[in-house]
Amino acid sequence: MTEMVLQRFLAVGSIIFAIGLLGFLTRRNLIVLFLCTELMFQGAAINFIAFGRFHENLHGQAFVIFLLVIAAAEASLALGLVVLLFRRRNTLDADAWKELKG
Amino acid sequence: MEHLFAVQYAWLIPLLPLIGAAVAGFFGARWLKGLSHWPIWLTVGASAVISVMLLVGMIGHMPHEASQPVVIDGQVKSIQPRDGEQFLREAFAVSVTRTIYTWISAGSFRADVSFFLDPLTAVMLCVVTGIGFFITVFARGYMAGETGYFRFFAYLGLFIFAMTMLVMGDNLVLLYLGWEGVGLCSYLLIGYYYDKPAAREAAKKAFLVNRIGDFGFGLGIMLLFTAFGTVSYFGQPGPTPDGVLELAMIPRTDFQRLAVQWAPFLLMLGAFGKSAQFPLYVWLPDAMEGPTPVSALIHAATMVTAGVYMIVRCGTLFVGNAAAMALVAAVGIFTALFAATIALRQYDLKKVFAYSTISQLGFMFVGAGLLAPVSAIFHLVTHAFFKALLFLSSGVVMHAMMGHLDMRRMSGLRRILPKTNILMLIGCMALSGVPFLAGFFSKDEIVIYAWYYSKPAGALLLLTAFLTAYYTFRLYFRVFQGPLVQPAGPAEGHGHDNHAGHSDDHHPQSHVSHGSHNHEPWVMIVPLVVLALGAVLAGYLNWPERHASLGGFLGQSPSLLLARDVAQARVGPSLVPVPFGAEEYADGDVRERMHALHTRMMAISALIACLGIYVAYLLDLKYRDQGEALARRYPRVARLLEARYWVDEIYQAGIVEPLRRLGAVFFAIDRYVVDGLVTGFGLFPMGIGTVLKVFTQRGSLQGYALLMLLGVVVIVFLVLR
Numbered sequence: 001m002t003e004m005v006l007q008r009f010l011a012v013g014s015i016i017f018a019i020g021l022l023g024f025l026t027r028r029n030l031i032v033l034f035l036c037t038e039l040m041f042q043g044a045a046i047n048f049i050a051f052g053r054f055h056e057n058l059h060g061q062a063f064v065i066f067l068l069v070i071a072a073a074e075a076s077l078a079l080g081l082v083v084l085l086f087r088r089r090n091t092l093d094a095d096a097w098k099e100l101k102g
Numbered sequence: 103m104e105h106l107f108a109v110q111y112a113w114l115i116p117l118l119p120l121i122g123a124a125v126a127g128f129f130g131a132r133w134l135k136g137l138s139h140w141p142i143w144l145t146v147g148a149s150a151v152i153s154v155m156l157l158v159g160m161i162g163h164m165p166h167e168a169s170q171p172v173v174i175d176g177q178v179k180s181i182q183p184r185d186g187e188q189f190l191r192e193a194f195a196v197s198v199t200r201t202i203y204t205w206i207s208a209g210s211f212r213a214d215v216s217f218f219l220d221p222l223t224a225v226m227l228c229v230v231t232g233i234g235f236f237i238t239v240f241a242r243g244y245m246a247g248e249t250g251y252f253r254f255f256a257y258l259g260l261f262i263f264a265m266t267m268l269v270m271g272d273n274l275v276l277l278y279l280g281w282e283g284v285g286l287c288s289y290l291l292i293g294y295y296y297d298k299p300a301a302r303e304a305a306k307k308a309f310l311v312n313r314i315g316d317f318g319f320g321l322g323i324m325l326l327f328t329a330f331g332t333v334s335y336f337g338q339p340g341p342t343p344d345g346v347l348e349l350a351m352i353p354r355t356d357f358q359r360l361a362v363q364w365a366p367f368l369l370m371l372g373a374f375g376k377s378a379q380f381p382l383y384v385w386l387p388d389a390m391e392g393p394t395p396v397s398a399l400i401h402a403a404t405m406v407t408a409g410v411y412m413i414v415r416c417g418t419l420f421v422g423n424a425a426a427m428a429l430v431a432a433v434g435i436f437t438a439l440f441a442a443t444i445a446l447r448q449y450d451l452k453k454v455f456a457y458s459t460i461s462q463l464g465f466m467f468v469g470a471g472l473l474a475p476v477s478a479i480f481h482l483v484t485h486a487f488f489k490a491l492l493f494l495s496s497g498v499v500m501h502a503m504m505g506h507l508d509m510r511r512m513s514g515l516r517r518i519l520p521k522t523n524i525l526m527l528i529g530c531m532a533l534s535g536v537p538f539l540a541g542f543f544s545k546d547e548i549v550i551y552a553w554y555y556s557k558p559a560g561a562l563l564l565l566t567a568f569l570t571a572y573y574t575f576r577l578y579f580r581v582f583q584g585p586l587v588q589p590a591g592p593a594e595g596h597g598h599d600n601h602a603g604h605s606d607d608h609h610p611q612s613h614v615s616h617g618s619h620n621h622e623p624w625v626m627i628v629p630l631v632v633l634a635l636g637a638v639l640a641g642y643l644n645w646p647e648r649h650a651s652l653g654g655f656l657g658q659s660p661s662l663l664l665a666r667d668v669a670q671a672r673v674g675p676s677l678v679p680v681p682f683g684a685e686e687y688a689d690g691d692v693r694e695r696m697h698a699l700h701t702r703m704m705a706i707s708a709l710i711a712c713l714g715i716y717v718a719y720l721l722d723l724k725y726r727d728q729g730e731a732l733a734r735r736y737p738r739v740a741r742l743l744e745a746r747y748w749v750d751e752i753y754q755a756g757i758v759e760p761l762r763r764l765g766a767v768f769f770a771i772d773r774y775v776v777d778g779l780v781t782g783f784g785l786f787p788m789g790i791g792t793v794l795k796v797f798t799q800r801g802s803l804q805g806y807a808l809l810m811l812l813g814v815v816v817i818v819f820l821v822l823r
Contacts, residue, residue, distance in 0.1 A: 021811065024804070024807050025804050025807055025808055025811075026804070028804075033803065094802070094803045094804070095801075095802065097801070097803075098800070098801035098802060099801060100801060101800055
């Protein structure tokens with residue numbers, strides 16, 4: 001893998017990350033927000049893999065395995081929370097929970 | 103000397119009681135319970151055996167040449183001009199230093215755990231472990247069934263450990279360790295009945311008053327170290343002077359001369375605190391809140407004599423310093439008389455003996471201060487016997503009277519406590535100085551030297567002796583003679599309110615019918631008999647003109663040998679050797695004069711003791727109400743004595759209250775200035791946070807995400823810049 005190829009991979013990772021970030025900042029729906037964070041995760045994962053290939057070692061892949069496991073665990077927790085929140089207010093709008101500010 | 107069993111294993115003397123204390127302390131609460139006295143009995147008993155073996159072994163190794171007087175043509179050859187090396191070698195003929203390990207080593211400072219065994223140490227060890235052993239035996243009967251029985255014995259073991267370290271240590275730091283150790287045990291044991299406010303207060307008072315003295319003591323040790331660069335008493339055995347007590351004899355620099363001049367005053371402060379002398383005596387009467395065996399062991403026989411031991415041990419420092427010695431003697435005389443007058447009008451048995459102890463300690467200080475260390479130690483030994491006996495006897499009375507100690511509420515107890523009656527009588531006679539009992543000989547010696555050096559001092563001591571005889575027998579006649587009177591019901595709030603009904607053979611009904619109940623179990627009477635034997639016979643230990651007498655033996659201690667040299671250099675060769683335990687070095691003329699004075703003084707003090715007893719007989723037995731009538735005729739005097747000269751109140755108003763107010767000021771400064779500064783700085787970020795909160799923390803998830811992003815961008819920018 002040359003540096004040119006690496007840059008392309010990194011560009012893809014960054015674009016996915018940016019899409020996730022923009023989605024997180026603009027949307028109100030809790031589930032969409034959650035999906036956006038997952039998107040950011042994947043952007044970071046692509047970077048890891050790309051760097052792993054570039055350096056020709058397994059560090060990047062090992063990291064990604066961990067990342068996926070954590071993402072899965074976090075997904076199960078977060079979706080559970082979202083369901084609970086929805087049951088309370090009958091809406092998925094994040095602004096419905098504004099009063100939680102300190 | 104080195105090969106003696108007792109010298110080889112001398113380290114067992116402090117170690118065994120420490121092990122006993124650990125066993126009693128760690129296994130007593132759960133497993134040993136009522137058997138907790140066994141580890142202490144066994145270990146303290148073994149220590150006592152080794153101590154006696156050490157003493158006997160040392161007596162066996164005393165050089166016989168020393169008994170040859172250095173008299174040529176009737177003229178005394180002072181030991182002063184002799185060859186220094188030869189002299190120092192002779193000085194350590196009967197002493198051994200045994201180093202166990204290096205304890206502290208920091209720069210040039212070095213303190214070893216090292217034992218210095220000489221005649222002075224051997225005598226002190228025998229007193230501490232021997233009398234300590236009999237008191238622990240007594241305590242088994244006295245404390246039986248108390249809550250925290252194991253705790254009591256664990257503390258006793260710890261105390262014996264600390265006290266033996268105090269007298270065995272070969273340097274000032276180890277002395278200080280023992281000094282503070284016994285102070286701690288004293289605190290713990292005074293506060294043994296910690297659920298009683300009076301006991302807690304007394305324990306705190308004892309600890310704090312001793313802090314004042316120990317502050318001076320600590321400063322003195324530091325001063326000596328800075329001046330001489332060592333804390334060891336005599337350093338390595340050998341002809342070169344390398345210990346602080348040897349170097350103090352030959353100060354070389356100006357600073358060393360200054361240290362020799364001032365260190366005794368600082369050390370003395372510690373002695374005044376620990377041995378309850380005048381300005382710092384106030385803790386001892388209150389310390390009687392502790393259990394009676396503690397009063398006997400710690401506050402009469404051993405710990406309070408530590409100050410006397412220290413002054414005698416550091417003899418070379420003290421005797422060359424005329425001002426320090428005069429101060430020691432003056433404080434001793436004043437305290438002896440002062441405490442004796444207070445004892446005249448006390449009604450609490452233990453309080454009378456407490457003031458009597460203070461007074462007798464004053465005698466010892468007079469002995470130490472007037473160049474008579476042998477008589478100071480002699481009085482220490484005899485006093486340990488008879489005062490322990492008196493305290494324990496009053497413990498029996500207290501036990502039988504269910505905690506009552508007020509002599510106005512009891513009388514004629516000889517009918518129900520016949521054995522204690524005889525034992526108490528022996529103790530009282532020994533304390534009063536009735537001829538041929540222990541106190542007579544030892545007190546006499548001190549009075550003689552006081553008389554020799556200063557007639558007013560001797561007269562004041564004789565007056566004190568008269569008062570002593572009076573107050574001692576006032577107590578005896580009131581409590582044991584006359585018609586039988588017993589207090590009804592257990593004492594309220596005094597001593598042992600929880601004492602009733604706990605003893606192994608105490609039954610509730612036996613409190614009503616005293617006759618059927620054994621108040622004098624053997625475990626309490628046997629130790630008293632032994633102590634009574636000591637109170638009768640200890641006076642013959644220092645029979646004059648005997649090489650192997652206490653005086654001749656103590657005279658072999660380097661502390662006394664070297665101090666004798668210093669003293670002779672200061673006041674001339676005349677009398678000095680006699681009270682330093684080297685009678686054979688004294689001038690023949692002086693000895694003749696001393697013997698004449700001795701005989702005369704014995705007659706006078708015997709007369710005075712009998713007079714005191716007779717007055718007590720008249721005022722407190724025959725015409726018992728006359729004593730009170732006499733007191734009513736001089737209400738001011740009686741009031742003054744009963745209030746103990748208001749010393750406690752004066753201290754309270756003059757020292758405690760101002761200090762408390764000062765403390766309040768410091769507290770306010772700490773609270774508002776120091777704390778204010780700290781909380782003020784804390785307010786700064788808090789304020790910023792409060793302001794930022796309004797703009798940023800609005801509850802919108804996206805807002806937070808944006809801020810976070812901004813933060814990350816800023817940080818990344820700063821890092822990558």
